[in-house]
Amino acid sequence: MEITASLQTQPETPQKASRTATIWSLVSSILINGVLPFIIYILLTNYTNTSELLALVASGVPPLLESIVGILRRKRIDVLAGISLAGITASLIIALLGGSPKIYLIRESFFTAIFGLVFLVTLLFSRPLMFYFSRHFATGNHPKNIPWFDSLWQYRGFRISMRVMTTVWGIGFLLEAAIRIYLVFALSTEQFLIVSPFIIYGIIGILATWTFFYSRAGRKKSEAIRQSMLVQQNVSPAPDA
Template identity: 30%
Template sequence: MSSPAATLTAPVAEAAPLAPRKALVDSLKPLLVDVALPLAAYYALKAAGLSTFGALAWSSVVPAVRTVWGAVRERRLNGLAALMVSVNAVSLLLGLVSGDPRLMLLKDSGVSSIIGLAFLVTALRGRPMLSAGLRPWLTRGEAAKTAAWERLSAGSPDFRRAEIRFSAIWGGALLTECALRAAGAYTVPVETMVWAGTVLMVVSMVLAFLVSGRFGVVPMERMIAAEAEAPSER
């Protein structure tokens, strides 16, 4: 027969491992709502037979509402939601242009340029947008690592520089890809550029992943691990 103390503490012990998981889910919610949901809605609507224009328009509803709601009620701009609205708006405008296959090839370049510019501008302003998506993966919902991130982001110049480098590298990679695809759209045969554009995208993503990992993620991981362990060493 278990003691009253054991009975009271058992649920707490069982629930404890769920806390990091819940924290991770909570930190991922902005990405899921502002990025994953609109993308999933777009492809689902396309599969259901809706036109590209209609799918883009309807998939923009959630991020558009969140952008307006944040601006009106919270008096702040929801960066990820606003970015998705901007990307879809450009896609809709470019989608209205028909007849020239080379202009249609520029559509993806236009989208990449907006995303890359947003990453680069927020990095140069010292408020890197990609940090919101990077934080859940580096902290994994662990309280010690989350607290370490907060302290480092608020008071460590080295950590802030690593955050900025990460977003700047991705922004630069996307803008470079955009410039190359735009140039290729009018200098390379359309049939060639259709597959070459995909190759450019894959190469730029792989390079951005490797370089940003080396100069952004790795230093940040080390600083977070050291900061998270520091309190227990004192």
């Protein structure tokens, strides 16, 4: 009965994202992290005596402000905000040390590579990193829902799915870093500033889409198991709402 009860228990405050809000968030993020930095860089390098490195540092101001506003609004640091803030911190250090523009441009790739390695390293621990990310979004970070999500760890299929997702995201971050580092040296600064946002958002978009369908398939399988257990116990399942 304990397994059935756990499977039947649902989070009290599920987090539902509006499609329109999601699309708007993506568009605004591309504008702030891609279009504005490119415009700032072009204006400073073409119409002022600002050096290329300082122009690149100035182009990081819009993403910095977006990250700070996002953290204050959500009261948490998500993956993208963490990468952005880490990159901006590295930017300031590089600027102070008089680093080259090429080194400046690969700063975020360095941190996405670290994130990728961290994801893969956590596979060696009792619970991989994706478990904690999934718990945050699945429960809405509501304290009453966390025990429900934690109880799912007892199921082998759930444990496998968390490890698979952690592996895929870790490899995805490493791939993103490798592509961006290659393009830094293969393209001009202007060309890289144009394509760079599409690389990170493209790869994360692919990973998020894959995670959505992979998780949905897992939920369908879990629901089928739940229905089967209820039938075996001669309990009529409640009709879907």
